[in-house]
Amino acid sequence: MRIGIIALLQESNTFIAQPTRLVHFEQQLLVTGEAVREQLAGTHHEVGGMLHALDDEQAEAVPIFAARALPYGVIDRATIETLLARMFAALAAAGPLDGLLVAAHGATVSEPWPDVDGHWLGELRSQLSPDKPIIGTLDPHANLSPAMVEACNALVAYRTNPHLDQRARGIDAARLIVRTLRGLMRPTMAAAYPPLAINIERQHTAEEPCQSLFRLADRQMADERVLTSSILLGFPYADVPEMGSSALVVTDDDSALAEQMVGQLAQAMWDSREQFIGELIGIDEAIDRGLEKARALAGPVCLLDMGDNVGGGAPGDGTHLAQALFARKIPRSLVVLSDPEGVAQAEAAGEWGTCTFTLGGKADRQSGPPLVCEATVQGLYDGQFEEPHPRHGGIKSYNQGPTALLRTDGGLTILVNSRRTPPFSLRQLTSCGINPADYLLIVAKGVNAPVAAYREACKHFIRVNTPGCTTADLSQLVFQHRRRPLFPFERDIEWSAQLR
Numbered sequence: 001m002r003i004g005i006i007a008l009l010q011e012s013n014t015f016i017a018q019p020t021r022l023v024h025f026e027q028q029l030l031v032t033g034e035a036v037r038e039q040l041a042g043t044h045h046e047v048g049g050m051l052h053a054l055d056d057e058q059a060e061a062v063p064i065f066a067a068r069a070l071p072y073g074v075i076d077r078a079t080i081e082t083l084l085a086r087m088f089a090a091l092a093a094a095g096p097l098d099g100l101l102v103a104a105h106g107a108t109v110s111e112p113w114p115d116v117d118g119h120w121l122g123e124l125r126s127q128l129s130p131d132k133p134i135i136g137t138l139d140p141h142a143n144l145s146p147a148m149v150e151a152c153n154a155l156v157a158y159r160t161n162p163h164l165d166q167r168a169r170g171i172d173a174a175r176l177i178v179r180t181l182r183g184l185m186r187p188t189m190a191a192a193y194p195p196l197a198i199n200i201e202r203q204h205t206a207e208e209p210c211q212s213l214f215r216l217a218d219r220q221m222a223d224e225r226v227l228t229s230s231i232l233l234g235f236p237y238a239d240v241p242e243m244g245s246s247a248l249v250v251t252d253d254d255s256a257l258a259e260q261m262v263g264q265l266a267q268a269m270w271d272s273r274e275q276f277i278g279e280l281i282g283i284d285e286a287i288d289r290g291l292e293k294a295r296a297l298a299g300p301v302c303l304l305d306m307g308d309n310v311g312g313g314a315p316g317d318g319t320h321l322a323q324a325l326f327a328r329k330i331p332r333s334l335v336v337l338s339d340p341e342g343v344a345q346a347e348a349a350g351e352w353g354t355c356t357f358t359l360g361g362k363a364d365r366q367s368g369p370p371l372v373c374e375a376t377v378q379g380l381y382d383g384q385f386e387e388p389h390p391r392h393g394g395i396k397s398y399n400q401g402p403t404a405l406l407r408t409d410g411g412l413t414i415l416v417n418s419r420r421t422p423p424f425s426l427r428q429l430t431s432c433g434i435n436p437a438d439y440l441l442i443v444a445k446g447v448n449a450p451v452a453a454y455r456e457a458c459k460h461f462i463r464v465n466t467p468g469c470t471t472a473d474l475s476q477l478v479f480q481h482r483r484r485p486l487f488p489f490e491r492d493i494e495w496s497a498q499l500r
Contacts, residue, residue: 001059001181003174004094005036006087007047007066007103008120011141013237013313014109015469015477016073017364022082027399027419029068030083032090036063045394046103046137046158049170054101057178062097065090070422071313080110084120091127099133099177100124102152103170106142107235114240114481118147125151135177135187137169140205141235144191144246153180154187154250157230159214161205162392162424162452176227176250187227189250190258192266195486195495196245201278201306201463201472203233204448209275216268220261225251231265236474237312243482245269263497270495273487278472280465283324287441290462291330294440299459303443304450307468308367310338311392311449315363316420319371320466321443322360322412326373331411334434335443337371338420346377346404346416353377357406359416366468375406375414378433383417385431392424392449405432413439423450426457447472 010020022030031039040047047066054061065087075083102124108116124134133153138144140157148155156173158165179185205214210233217229230248247265251258281289290301308318316338325333337360349355354376361370383400401418408414415432423444429436436442436457444450447470451461465472474489485493 001098002062002096003054003059003177004062004064004091004097004100005047005050006064006091006100007068008083008087008108009068009103009105010075011071011105011107011235011313012074012109013071013469014074014239015237016313018073019076020069020072020074020079021076022079024069024072025067025083028070029066032065032086034063036066040066043394043396044167044390046166046170048394049167050101050174053171053174054178057175059178062094064094071311073313075108075110075116077111080112080116087120097132098181099135100128101173101177102134102136104136104138104148106138106144106148106232107238109238109240115145115147115242118145118151121151122147133177133180135173135180137173138232139163140231140233142232143234143238143240143242143244144193144232144248145242149189149191154189154227155230155248156228157232157248159205161203161233162449163394164390164392164452166394172228185227186253187250188253188255188258189248190255190262191246191248192262192497193244193246194266194270195483195493196269196273196276197236197243197474197486197488198233198245198276199278199472199474200236200312200447202276204451209272213268213272217265220249225254225257226261227252229261229265237470239479239481241481241483244486267497277488280473281462282465283320286462286464287324287328287330290441293460297459300436300439300442300457301460301462302450302454302458303441304447304461304463305443305445305466306447306463306472307466307470308445309447309470310420310422310445311424312470314445314468314470315367316445317360317363317367318445318466318468319360319368321464322371322414323368325441326371326408326410326412329410330441332439333411333441334413334415334439336415336417336423336428336445339416340418342416343402343404343418346406347380347402349377351377351380359414368467373408375408377404378407379405381432383419385425385427387425387427392452395424398425398428400428403432405434422446424453426453
């Protein structure tokens with residue numbers, strides 16, 4: 001059997017004014033044909049898992065198209081049209097196929113299509129005969145749409161956040177399609193959409209309230225009739241009608257059981273709705289708590305900068321925490337800022353050169369004012385590094401561009417890169433001569449994703465409610481297109497899985 005593989009992944013933050021362009025994909029991943037295999041085989045990405053499992057099942061994998069860009073703004077029209085043109089040209093060149101494996105994000109937005117994933121999956125479905133299955137993977141931050149569900153025979157979401165199981169879910173999807181084609185099963189899928197937006201601060205799957213929900217999903221999968229059970233936490237920074245949480249259950253030819261199980265999941269999500277509201281700890285309180293913990297635990301504490309979450313599309317140049325650390329002269333503190341101009345200034349000063357820098361706060365008003373400080377250049381680096389272990393996003397090779405390490409007299413160390421890079425790997429620091437154990441407070445521009453890597457170095461984590469385009473305080477964002485009613489925006493909602 002010949003099974004095609006297609007991937008298109010980007011998380012779109014509609015509260016960012018700048019669009020995602022083709023260059024953003026070219027900087028990350030944009031390949032067709034055998035180059036897909038060359039780039040992703042052996043990785044912790046879901047496509048790596050698909051390739052491995054098809055080989056193991058003695059099925060022919062046909063790599064067709066793979067594109068990935070870091071989370072950022074809405075994809076502009078020219079870019080999405082170019083991507084889809086390349087996708088479908090590569091599909092046409094692939095020859096006859098028995099089925100398709102797809103890797104979609106589920107929270108991709110473009111100028112012409114707010115539900116990009118529903119659009120391209122639907123186009124694939126229209127080009128394949130009904131007897132040819134389409135089975136795919138989703139990020140648990142997907143804003144699931146009925147169009148995505150209708151286009152596919154089965155969808156499997158990652159079960160961890162930070163995302164450490166992408167490869168495993170790719171393996172699951174591949175085994176599902178092979179067994180479907182062999183006539184050993186008939187995937188039957190049901191979806192549910194409770195009117196609930198889960199705060200990003202509460203989306204760590206190993207912590208409550210998510211942990212109990214995923215245990216329920218695990219118990220459902222103990223039933224041999226259930227092929228997969230998925231919880232979609234949603235991506236609250238995409239202002240689209242689909243924004244919010246959802247659930248998916250796939251059974252072996254049992255639609256009634258699929259509806260029963262997905263209703264059980266959706267009801268459990270809804271019953272926990274009050275627990276999904278964030279704590280929203282302010283900057284000064286977070287620093288005070290962090291210092292107390294760092295001294296008690298004799299090790300660094302990580303302050304998670306939720307408002308400047310690079311993994312959610314933010315620019316990475318937010319200065320709110322850096323300003324507070326610098327003003328308070330907090331000793332042994334570290335922050336990463338994305339600022340190409342700052343790197344150029346450091347290169348001009350040279351190693352061990354000292355000058356007055358103006359750093360960050362340049363992307364938009366939400367980033368905070370630039371940090372003006374006198375600092376010494378401790379090192380200059382090319383910014384390239386490799387991550388050998390499973391980490392959020394399944395990314396192996398990174399390039400944060402020319403990078404400078406600066407130290408101020410007040411105790412703040414600043415790593416300045418020229419290409420915004422999410423804190424998914426400790427190698428971002430260690431490749432630039434930084435030993436995390438030397439610090440009391442380390443700022444990571446994320447919410448949950450950095451924990452997978454940073455827990456090897458940090459004794460404790462505090463999620464900080466900073467301003468920005470990824471603020472955890474959703475009341476600060478102006479939504480125009482989200483579904484209504486939706487908790488917690490509307491509090492007096494009556495809903496049950498039986499009444500939906």
